Amino acid sequence: MRTTTIRRWSFVHTWTSLICTLFLLMLAITGLPLIFHHELEHLLGEAPELREMPANTPHLDLQQLVSAAERHRPDEVVQYFGWEADEPNGVVAITAATAGTEPNSSYTFMLDARTGEAVEMPAANGGLMMFFLRMHVDMFAGLPGKLFLAFMGIMFTVAIISGVVLYAPFMRRLEFAQVRHDRSSRTRWLDLHNLIGVVTLSWALVVGITGVVSACADLLIEAWRAESLATMLEPYQDAPPLTTRAPASDLLKIATQAAPGMQPDFIAFPGTRFSSEHHYSVFMNGSSHLTSHLYTPVLIDAQTLEVTAVGGRPWYMDALGLSQPLHFGDYGGRPMQILWAILDVLTIIVLGSGLYLWWVRRRGTQTVAREAVA
Amino acid sequence: MSWRESTFMLPGLIAALSLVGLFAALLGDGWWDVIAWFGLGLPAVLGAWPLLRRQTATPAATGEPRIR
Numbered sequence: 001m002r003t004t005t006i007r008r009w010s011f012v013h014t015w016t017s018l019i020c021t022l023f024l025l026m027l028a029i030t031g032l033p034l035i036f037h038h039e040l041e042h043l044l045g046e047a048p049e050l051r052e053m054p055a056n057t058p059h060l061d062l063q064q065l066v067s068a069a070e071r072h073r074p075d076e077v078v079q080y081f082g083w084e085a086d087e088p089n090g091v092v093a094i095t096a097a098t099a100g101t102e103p104n105s106s107y108t109f110m111l112d113a114r115t116g117e118a119v120e121m122p123a124a125n126g127g128l129m130m131f132f133l134r135m136h137v138d139m140f141a142g143l144p145g146k147l148f149l150a151f152m153g154i155m156f157t158v159a160i161i162s163g164v165v166l167y168a169p170f171m172r173r174l175e176f177a178q179v180r181h182d183r184s185s186r187t188r189w190l191d192l193h194n195l196i197g198v199v200t201l202s203w204a205l206v207v208g209i210t211g212v213v214s215a216c217a218d219l220l221i222e223a224w225r226a227e228s229l230a231t232m233l234e235p236y237q238d239a240p241p242l243t244t245r246a247p248a249s250d251l252l253k254i255a256t257q258a259a260p261g262m263q264p265d266f267i268a269f270p271g272t273r274f275s276s277e278h279h280y281s282v283f284m285n286g287s288s289h290l291t292s293h294l295y296t297p298v299l300i301d302a303q304t305l306e307v308t309a310v311g312g313r314p315w316y317m318d319a320l321g322l323s324q325p326l327h328f329g330d331y332g333g334r335p336m337q338i339l340w341a342i343l344d345v346l347t348i349i350v351l352g353s354g355l356y357l358w359w360v361r362r363r364g365t366q367t368v369a370r371e372a373v374a
Numbered sequence: 375m376s377w378r379e380s381t382f383m384l385p386g387l388i389a390a391l392s393l394v395g396l397f398a399a400l401l402g403d404g405w406w407d408v409i410a411w412f413g414l415g416l417p418a419v420l421g422a423w424p425l426l427r428r429q430t431a432t433p434a435a436t437g438e439p440r441i442r
Contacts, residue, residue, distance in 0.1 A: 176381075196421040199420045202393045203396065332407045346422065
């Protein structure tokens, strides 16, 4: 590689890294507890605990659960009902002042599907874990915060790629994994930075890129609303506003008939951003391992309970769906969570050592410059 | 040229195995998860090893860079 080429790549690596390092450090540190959020919520006593009841106690009808949610939050409306794999007797309810209220102002709790009893989910509404989550997602700055972090993610990706290019000239006379422990601290950390950086390459790229995709979720959902949803809703363009709503009781049965072999994941009630003013939307997951991360919406007319359409799956919504597990590391059991945590800590070390190497070199050049002037 | 001297052979292999690991667990449970643990365990161990080992320099690790 020619010296000027190396210098150019070095410039790219230095500056893309410098721009993103501080925020990437924040993301890596807040991301660490989030890997174990489920376990930590149980430990902090912030996870919902349903009472012990005989197995196979029948579930209430969905409309009864809607009424139970409305009784629990009298001045609010139900936005979403969701299901969690590890609590088959619970329904996660999200309510807000209006159906269109933005997600961060909504209230989340769990309903015992057998009794209609409301169980608080403190971690979903505030507290330490929510603080980590908000810092990680948007730094409490809404859409601009998300897009800013997406930009940092792109800088991170460019820094990784330029780092790989620079790996070649740096390693020209070294063996793989050779760390010169006996040399200066700077040399030792340069070797460690190169080694750890190159072995964690795939993981860091995948987590970085899926993070960027997730940070753009709002834009992707808007695109889905404008494209898919708008086409499905054409017959409703001139429909009068919804006044009476058919009971929600049979929604899951209707949706499962319309999309056979799929499992309901959540219901978006009329007026929310995942539905229309005239529909209940039931979002179904596929039954295979891979398709269980992908969503197919079934739009059900909220007055007649007839299926208006079974939505397609635009590629960008599939990309968003698959980005979630690949970013969170929650799809391969406890060992994967632990590996995710180790790789996250290694990334913190790569970021920190990169900053250190830049600082030492910069101080070095300044000393040289000062001596030259003197 | 020995396998450790080639600049991108081992890193390329590790990157490929990590990718296999990352996507394997998306496809199934059981053995798919095991493949994922192996694929991601490789970078985790290789990255953590030199940090934990610190100053115990073996003859192979000391030495000036060899001139070829």
